[in-house]
Ligand code: ADP
């Protein structure tokens with residue numbers, strides 16, 4: 415890989431609402447290339463493991479039940495120029511769509527602070543951990 419990577423998930427709300435294609439188009443229009451992608455339906459162990467850092471938070475159980483409520487689409491994204499993690503978090507907007515800037519993915523597609531359409535890694539270290547949580551080396555291109 416030449417650029418830096420981040421891990422996103424098109425969450426079950428956005429898949430259910432038929433926004434998978436619109437979100438992928440917005441991501442590609444913003445200059446990211448897709449290095450890996452699949453559709454999965456996580457069980458509680460899988461979703462809980464992904465959000466392990468939030469296990470003690472009051473919203474953890476609801477978050478796991480939301481993330482297991484239907485299929486989602488994890489993707490590894492590469493940005494050739496610049497910091498994929500930070501720039502992608504700008505593209506998606508604030509966790510709560512009520513606070514997200516106009517034109518951001520969460521402003522356009524999220525329903526609520528929980529059902530907020532997409533995930534974005536918060537550091538390079540977590541991007542690598544999250545990418546390998548969902549994908550093997552064989553599933554990641556170049
Ligand atoms: P982000 O996804 O913006 O990095 P966090 O890592 O803080 O946000 O939280 C992980 C996910 O947990 C959020 O994307 C959202 O789906 C859910 N979440 C966060 N805060 C709350 C909350 N106060 N109530 C319900 N769900 C929440």
Ligand code: MG
Pocket residue numbers: 534535536
């Ligand atoms: Mg986070």
